[in-house]
Amino acid sequence: MAIKEKTNTQLFVDGILSENPIFRLALSMCPAVGISTSVMNGILLGTAVLFVQVCSSCTISLVRNYIHPKIRIPTYTLTIATWVTVIDLVLAAYMPVAYKAMGLFVRLIVAFAIITMRLEMFASREPLQKSFFDGLGMGLGFMFAMMVLGFVRELLGSGMILGYDVLGFKPLLFFVLPCAGFFVVGIMMGFFNWIEVVYKRKKEV
Amino acid sequence: MKSIRSYHLLVGVLLIAALFLTGCETGHKFVKKTGFKDTDKIVITFAGPVDEAWASNVANFSAYEKPDPDIVLTVKEIVLSSDKTKLTLIFEAPLNTGEAHILNIKNIMSEGQDMGAAMLTVKKLYFGVLMTILIGAALINNFVFTKYLGLCVFFGCSQKRSTAIGMGIVFTVVIAFAATMAWALYQFVLKPYQLTFLNIVVFIGLVSLSVQGVDTILRKVNPILFKAFGVYLVLVIANCIAIAVPLMLADNEYTGWESFSLALGAGIGFLIALFMMACVREKLELAKVPPSFKGLPIAFVVAGLFALAFLGFSGLSIY
Numbered sequence: 001m002a003i004k005e006k007t008n009t010q011l012f013v014d015g016i017l018s019e020n021p022i023f024r025l026a027l028s029m030c031p032a033v034g035i036s037t038s039v040m041n042g043i044l045l046g047t048a049v050l051f052v053q054v055c056s057s058c059t060i061s062l063v064r065n066y067i068h069p070k071i072r073i074p075t076y077t078l079t080i081a082t083w084v085t086v087i088d089l090v091l092a093a094y095m096p097v098a099y100k101a102m103g104l105f106v107r108l109i110v111a112f113a114i115i116t117m118r119l120e121m122f123a124s125r126e127p128l129q130k131s132f133f134d135g136l137g138m139g140l141g142f143m144f145a146m147m148v149l150g151f152v153r154e155l156l157g158s159g160m161i162l163g164y165d166v167l168g169f170k171p172l173l174f175f176v177l178p179c180a181g182f183f184v185v186g187i188m189m190g191f192f193n194w195i196e197v198v199y200k201r202k203k204e205v
Numbered sequence: 206m207k208s209i210r211s212y213h214l215l216v217g218v219l220l221i222a223a224l225f226l227t228g229c230e231t232g233h234k235f236v237k238k239t240g241f242k243d244t245d246k247i248v249i250t251f252a253g254p255v256d257e258a259w260a261s262n263v264a265n266f267s268a269y270e271k272p273d274p275d276i277v278l279t280v281k282e283i284v285l286s287s288d289k290t291k292l293t294l295i296f297e298a299p300l301n302t303g304e305a306h307i308l309n310i311k312n313i314m315s316e317g318q319d320m321g322a323a324m325l326t327v328k329k330l331y332f333g334v335l336m337t338i339l340i341g342a343a344l345i346n347n348f349v350f351t352k353y354l355g356l357c358v359f360f361g362c363s364q365k366r367s368t369a370i371g372m373g374i375v376f377t378v379v380i381a382f383a384a385t386m387a388w389a390l391y392q393f394v395l396k397p398y399q400l401t402f403l404n405i406v407v408f409i410g411l412v413s414l415s416v417q418g419v420d421t422i423l424r425k426v427n428p429i430l431f432k433a434f435g436v437y438l439v440l441v442i443a444n445c446i447a448i449a450v451p452l453m454l455a456d457n458e459y460t461g462w463e464s465f466s467l468a469l470g471a472g473i474g475f476l477i478a479l480f481m482m483a484c485v486r487e488k489l490e491l492a493k494v495p496p497s498f499k500g501l502p503i504a505f506v507v508a509g510l511f512a513l514a515f516l517g518f519s520g521l522s523i524y
Contacts, residue, residue, distance in 0.1 A: 026360075026501055027357065028357070029356040029357060029360070030353055030354050030355070030356045030357070030445055033353045033356060034352070034353035034354070074410075074413060077409055077410070077413060077442075078406065078409075078410065081405050081406040081409045081410075082406060084405055085402065085403070085404075085405050085406060088405065089402060104354075104449055104452060104453070107404075107405055107448075107452055108354070108445045108448060108449060108452075110405055110409050110448060111409070111442075111443065111444070111445040111447070111448045112445075113357055113443055178351070178353070178512075179350070179351075179509055179512030179513050179515075179516060180509065181353065181509075182505050182506065182508045182509030182512055183505070183506055183509040185505050186498075186501075186502045186503065186504070186505025186506040186508075186509065187502070187506070189501055189502040189505065190495070190497050190498040190502035190503075191497075193496075193497040193498070193502065194497035196497075197496065197497055
């Protein structure tokens with residue numbers, strides 16, 4: 001039970017780096033491919049996921065002793081659905097333009113495997129404080145990955161960062177095309193694997 | 206036993222007939238049929254020959270789209286067939302054939318007799334609309350390659366062709382069942398009681414319930430089939446298409462049949478995507494892939510190539 005020995009800071013950092021939901025665990029790929037066309041999209045969806053993850057983790061952690069093991073998955077799903085409804089209504093009311101740009105994906109957070117997995121693996125066993133930091137780390141890890149993808153695609157596709165013209169020209173328009181998401185994610189994953197391979201080789205030497 | 210079977214057959218035939226007939230009724234005794242032809246023509250078929258002088262007068266005809274009665278569409282030319290029963294109105298601008306059109310005709314003259322004015326509704330066959338939705342969901346807006354949904358299950362189940370087919374079939378069945386239920390629940394419960402803000406909670410519960418329902422029914426009715434396909438049932442819940450379809454049909458206010466064809470199209474599109482991907486990945490096993498790209502990364506690149514190819518469907522329109 002290595003998880004139990006970890007401190008709060010470690011839990012937090014793990015979510016962002018070594019257990020990054022998109023690059024390392026390869027979960028919730030749909031938004032990573034679908035709407036990572038700009039950094040702003042990544043920040044917004046990342047915030048939504050962070051909110052849902054932290055709130056559901058805390059909720060489940062609080063009631064973890066009262067959930068019958070047989071109905072635990074439906075309980076998780078309904079908890080997540082409730083928090084998704086909250087963030088969905090809030091975004092639709094206060095940020096209608098950004099909400100439109102993200103389309104169905106805000107409401108589809110409910111089907112993200114990463115959140116259910118964290119509830120099952122972590123929040124249903126650990127106390128409130130630890131679950132909070134775990135949720136925070138996972139949510140920020142997701143946000144970080146979405147922002148990296150958005151950064152690459154926005155910079156290479158339209159030469160801009162967060163809407164500001166950085167390069168002054170458009171290197172490869174291909175990257176803002178929706179289907180380029182597959183290539184970017186694939187190449188990034190390959191890149192992360194390659195780093196790992198090189199790192200291991202150095203260690204052996 | 207036989208009577209039950211023929212009764213079912215009769216109901217089926219009636220249902221199909223109803224689907225076909227909805228586009229053809231005209232509301233005037235002298236007009237037999239109306240319909241679109243190409244993008245800028247409306248064809249009217251009369252029960253008998255009409256007078257040429259009456260038919261060639263453009264002022265006798267006026268048309269507009271049903272939602273916008275104040276925008277009158279201008280008729281450029283009228284062509285009468287040689288037996289004088291078929292009239293083709295050619296319009297100046299292309300028509301939006303997805304919308305129903307209202308066509309007003311002034312006193313129809315047939316062999317010197319006045320047959321009265323007619324107000325006709327011209328629309329596509331309902332069956333055509335359904336087919337458009339189905340093919341749209343399966344190819345043009347394929348959920349995997351152009352909407353980027355359900356990727357977790359898509360990459361998880363596309364290693365082997367047999368797995369791909371099993372998952373695709375199970376998913377199609379469950380989603381068709383769940384979407385029809387979601388439509389009924391949305392139209393008859395959520396909307397009348399103004400509970401639409403509960404969409405997400407209700408739909409995810411409904412999808413889980415239908416998965417459980419199909420699981421229980423299959424286990425009892427056909428244990429052999431359950432052994433083959435049971436494993437995939439759990440994965441259906443993890444697929445975001447399963448929750449996206451109910452949300453979409455609620456957003457677009459689809460009717461029952463339209464919801465069903467959307468779900469069917471989504472399922473078939475998912476099946477096609479899975480199968481094609483599995484075929485490629487089986488071959489990839491033998492290919493020399495750089496070690497850091499083995500497995501998921503190269504699968505993503507392949508999916509990107511498929512997505513590029515699917516862009517080609519974007520101009521497709523059949524009905």
